[in-house]
Amino acid sequence: MSAPHSSASSQSTAASPASPPEYVLGTGSDELARLAFQHRLWSDAAHxxxxLAGILPGHTILDAGCGPGFATFDLAQLVGRAGHVFAVDESAAFIDHVASQSRTRDLPNITALVGDVQNLAATLTPAMRAHAGRGGGGGVGADLAYARWVLCFLKRPDLAIAGIAAALTPGGRLCIHDYFDYESMSPGPRRDSYTQIVAATAKSWRDRGGDPDVMARVPALLRDAGLEITHLALHHRVARPHETMFHWADTWWRNYVPKLVQMGYVTEPQQAQFFKDLDELAASPTSFLVLPPVFEIVAVKK
Known part of the structure; x- marks a missing residue:
C-alpha cells in the first residue's frame, strides 16, 4: 500500500493498515483498457x-467502487467546480490512476480514496469532514451515489448499501447498475463451451463471496437501509459480430478466461474449444450474443 498523498486535484488515502483484497478481475493494463472501453459503451446508460436521479452542478457525489475512475471523471465534469466527487475503491492501483488522471484532466473537484466500500465510514466520513473544513465545493453528505458492477463482487453488499445510505443527505439518491440472471447470457446458435465458461465464471465469483445475481437481493437491502426505490429498469442487449457490443464481450472473455484456467475452474482444452467457438461466432454473419442482463435502480433516502 502506498503512503497517503494529496494534490490540488485529488488525494489517495488508505482506509486501514491492511489493504482490502484486490479486485477479482485484476488491475493490470489489460483490465484498465477493457474498463475504459466498457465505460464508453455503457456511458449512455450511466448518464x-x-x-433521472437529478444530478446538478454543485452536487456532492459518491462513486462507490469507482475502479479506475471513468465514471468519476464524467461525474466531476457534470457537477462542476462548485461540486465534488468522492471516489472510493479497494485497489490502490486504480485510485492512483484516478488521482493521476484528475490532475491531467484538470479536475480538482475529485477526492480519490483507497477503501473498502463495505466499510465506507472508515474512509469516507473523515474525508468528507476534512473537505468541508477546508471550505471545498459541495456539501457534507452526498446528494447522489453511484455503484456500477460493484455489489456483485462483494461478500457483504448489505454493508455497502448501509454505508452509502448513511453517506447520503435526506432526499439523496443512489443509482445502481448491476447483474441479475447473469448465467442467461448465451450465443445464438448455442455452444456447450460457452455455457461451461459462463458457469465457471459465475462459480469463480461466488467462491470469492460475490453474487452474479445480486440485484435480486438489492431491493430488500435498500429497504432495510432506509431507501425507497423510485425507478427499476433493465438493460438487456444483444450483439452481432460487426457491432461494438460484440467486441465488449470478446474483450471480457479474452481477459477473464485465461484467469479461469489459472484458478483451476476450466482446463486448457476447454479454453481452446471456447475460443475456437467464439472465433467461429465472430466470423458468422448470422450469429449473435445475448449479453448479461444489467438492472438499473434509483432509490431515494427517506
Missing part, C-alpha cells in the same frame, strides 16, 4: 440514470 441517463444520473439525469
Amino acid at each position: 441517463a440514470a444520473w439525469k
